[in-house]
Amino acid sequence: xxxxxxxxxxxxxxxxxxxxxxxxxxxxxxxxxxxxxxxxxxxxxxxxxxxxxxxxxxxxxxxxxxxxxxxxxxxxxxxxxxxxxxxxxxxxxxxxxxxxxxxxxxxxxxxxxxxxxxxxxxxxxxxxxxxxxxxxxxxxxxxxxxxxxxxxxxxxxxxxxxxxxxxxxxxxxxxxxxxxxxxxxxxxxxxxxx
Amino acid sequence: xxxxxxxxxxxxxxxxxxxxxxxxxxxxxxxxxxxxxxxxxxxxxxxxxxxxxxxxxxxxxxxxxxxxxxxxxxxxxxxxxxxxxxxxxxxxxxxxxxxxxxxxxxxxxxxxxxxxxxxxxxxxxxxxxxxxxxxxxxxxxxxxxxxxxxxxxxxxxxxxxxxxxxxxxxxxxxxxxxxxxxxxxxxxxxxxxxxxxxxxxxxxxxxxxxxxxxxxxxxxxxxxxxxxxxxxxxxxxxxxxxxxxxxxxxxxxxxxxxxxxxxxxxxxxxxxxxxxxxxxxxxxxxxxxxxxxxxxxxxxxxxxxxxxxxxxxxxxxxxxxxxxxxxxxxxxxxxxxxxxxxxxxxxxxxxxxxxxxxxxxxxxxxxxxxxxxxxxxxxxxxxxxxxxxxxxxxxxxxxxxxxxxxxxxxxxxxxxxxxxxxxxxxxxxxxxxxxxxxxxxxxxxxxxxxxxxxxxx
Numbered sequence: 001x002x003x004x005x006x007x008x009x010x011x012x013x014x015x016x017x018x019x020x021x022x023x024x025x026x027x028x029x030x031x032x033x034x035x036x037x038x039x040x041x042x043x044x045x046x047x048x049x050x051x052x053x054x055x056x057x058x059x060x061x062x063x064x065x066x067x068x069x070x071x072x073x074x075x076x077x078x079x080x081x082x083x084x085x086x087x088x089x090x091x092x093x094x095x096x097x098x099x100x101x102x103x104x105x106x107x108x109x110x111x112x113x114x115x116x117x118x119x120x121x122x123x124x125x126x127x128x129x130x131x132x133x134x135x136x137x138x139x140x141x142x143x144x145x146x147x148x149x150x151x152x153x154x155x156x157x158x159x160x161x162x163x164x165x166x167x168x169x170x171x172x173x174x175x176x177x178x179x180x181x182x183x184x185x186x187x188x189x190x191x192x193x194x
Numbered sequence: 195x196x197x198x199x200x201x202x203x204x205x206x207x208x209x210x211x212x213x214x215x216x217x218x219x220x221x222x223x224x225x226x227x228x229x230x231x232x233x234x235x236x237x238x239x240x241x242x243x244x245x246x247x248x249x250x251x252x253x254x255x256x257x258x259x260x261x262x263x264x265x266x267x268x269x270x271x272x273x274x275x276x277x278x279x280x281x282x283x284x285x286x287x288x289x290x291x292x293x294x295x296x297x298x299x300x301x302x303x304x305x306x307x308x309x310x311x312x313x314x315x316x317x318x319x320x321x322x323x324x325x326x327x328x329x330x331x332x333x334x335x336x337x338x339x340x341x342x343x344x345x346x347x348x349x350x351x352x353x354x355x356x357x358x359x360x361x362x363x364x365x366x367x368x369x370x371x372x373x374x375x376x377x378x379x380x381x382x383x384x385x386x387x388x389x390x391x392x393x394x395x396x397x398x399x400x401x402x403x404x405x406x407x408x409x410x411x412x413x414x415x416x417x418x419x420x421x422x423x424x425x426x427x428x429x430x431x432x433x434x435x436x437x438x439x440x441x442x443x444x445x446x447x448x449x450x451x452x453x454x455x456x457x458x459x460x461x462x463x464x465x466x467x468x469x470x471x472x473x474x475x476x477x478x479x480x481x482x483x484x485x486x487x488x489x490x491x492x493x494x495x496x497x498x499x500x501x502x503x504x505x506x507x508x509x510x511x512x513x514x515x516x517x518x519x520x521x522x523x524x525x526x527x528x529x530x531x532x533x534x535x536x537x538x539x540x541x542x543x544x545x546x547x548x549x550x551x552x553x554x555x556x557x558x559x560x561x562x563x564x565x566x567x568x569x570x571x572x573x574x575x576x577x578x579x580x581x582x583x584x585x586x587x588x589x590x591x592x593x594x595x596x597x598x599x600x601x602x603x604x605x606x607x608x609x610x611x612x613x614x615x616x617x618x619x620x621x622x623x624x625x626x627x628x629x630x631x632x633x634x635x636x637x638x639x640x641x642x643x644x645x646x647x648x649x650x651x
Contacts (some may be wrong), residue, residue, distance in 0.1 A: 034233065074387070077336040177350075181246075185349075
């Protein structure tokens with residue numbers, strides 16, 4: 001996984017609540033066996049059906065911070081959703097809240113999901129709309145999101161933070177505890193054979 | 195200290211616990227399918243790693259397979275995924291129930307059917323509806339592909355303890371009101387994010403009175419209101435379902451298992467962060483009118499005035515006007531299937547409505563059994579003939595039109611009454627419009643050609 005320390009980039013405001021993973025990456029694109037190449041299909045139906053879809057507006061091209069409404073990433077567990085977001089050039093998603101599985105998947109993919117209060121997210125949407133050239137700085141080490149005239153701290157799971165800061169491979173990390181896993185299996189008779 | 199059911203199972207599976215870290219949790223059963231696993235296996239191989247416990251892993255094909263014509267009818271990309279799964283299982287020594295196997299089917303249908311889903315187990319799968327297995331008092335949740343890889347390699351996952359949430363359902367379900375209506379009614383009441391960060395325990399007399407199939411339907415839809423885990427404490431209904439199944443413990447082991455399983459209930463006084471209550475007797479058959487599962491109303495109701503922009507957007511997408519009676523909504527398609535509602539009991543109830551009647555001429559209706567063995571059992575009872583004589587198509591097992599990864603999809607603008615779990619935009623086919631309902635409501639809608647109250651039929 002790519003390490004994540006400080007990211008600076010422009011925002012794309014997707015002012016919608018409950019964006020589900022079926023919208024982020026529709027199912028007809030889940031049939032690839034590779035992890036890459038999903039970017040062109042990000043929000044495929046919306047891009048196709050809405051000529052002025054916000055992410056495609058010239059002022060938001062090249063944005064790398066996606067700002068969205070509550071409960072972002074609800075629905076299916078497909079990791080293809082954060083893969084598509086990453087492949088399309090985004091490294092940060094900011095929303096008032098995230099669905100559990102999506103949030104967990106982001107951490108594994110190297111995307112930082114930042115939950116800010118609704119009012120703060122609204123402010124960012126306004127900045128992105130009125131001054132799209134504004135660069136937002138997302139500092140994971142200090143846990144601060146900032147832009148001229150805007151600053152907000154944020155909470156992040158400390159383990160996810162460590163993994164992102166160091167670009168750790170979680171499997172490698174766990175395999176260091178192989179003895180503990182073996183001991184658990186011996187102790188619990190783990191488990192009944194499937 | 196009194197503990198919850200989820201807490202007890204959690205405690206039994208902690209491999210490592212250290213301050214500041216999530217717990218390292220052992221996984222007893224890992225279910226694998228063709229769509230969310232290829233990248234996980236690929237990454238294992240690239241890193242020179244092996245599958246730690248192929249014996250605790252089971253694979254099947256369900257998400258993208260055709261429901262008629264078998265493997266040959268699949269398009270090339272779907273075949274690639276199925277082939278990749280077969281090759282990966284061969285490489286890792288994982289048991290695969292592929293197309294053509296009598297045990298193939300939707301992962302969340304075959305786990306319980308084979309007797310692999312036990313009370314007290316930790317169960318994961320790269321699919322958000324893994325909460326289904328919680329109906330047996332298992333701690334079961336959906337994961338992403340990176341976590342699939344992690345479980346394959348280590349048989350463990352790093353997890354933060356979820357908060358405990360209880361849903362108390364009391365009272366008798368009125369005639370014609372099913373477990374599906376119960377959970378749709380619940381989601382309409384609490385909203386689609388109320389369960390975020392939680393393990394939900396469904397309790398109360400109504401839940402106790404549900405069959406295992408009904409409990410699975412309720413637990414299945416936990417993720418539709420944000421909860422990764424939904425569970426019911428095991429009881430005699432659970433044990434009766436499990437006894438004698440292929441992978442259920444046998445003989446003295448069965449007796450020992452019963453003793454362990456009977457202890458799996460939340461202790462009196464166990465603390466829940468929140469307790470939500472639902473009155474079963476006040477429920478009606480529910481249908482969704484919008485584009486998320488919380489946008490639902492009793493069938494006697496009307497399309498509501500949109501309360502916010504999300505609802506406005508939903509009505510635009512669904513091409514519905516506020517004030518329209520839900521029963522006046524005409525349909526093009528009906529789908530009876532999915533991990534929510536495609537077990538034998540679901541098909542029996544739907545067949546009862548259909549028997550001797552005929553599908554409305556405008557409607558194309560599909561029955562997709564949840565597994566090959568559900569299909570065989572239904573055919574042994576003659577349910578296939580009840581459906582086909584009424585004008586339904588009778589298909590092979592798979593996820594099918596629940597998510598439309600195969601050829602079973604809605605055309606743009608088509609409207610469908612569906613027993614599945616998600617009515618998101620384009621879920622059943624780009625531009626398609628979905629109304630979630632119970633199996634008897636879907637059957638009734640197919641006959642009437644519009645949404646209808648099954649109790650009036």
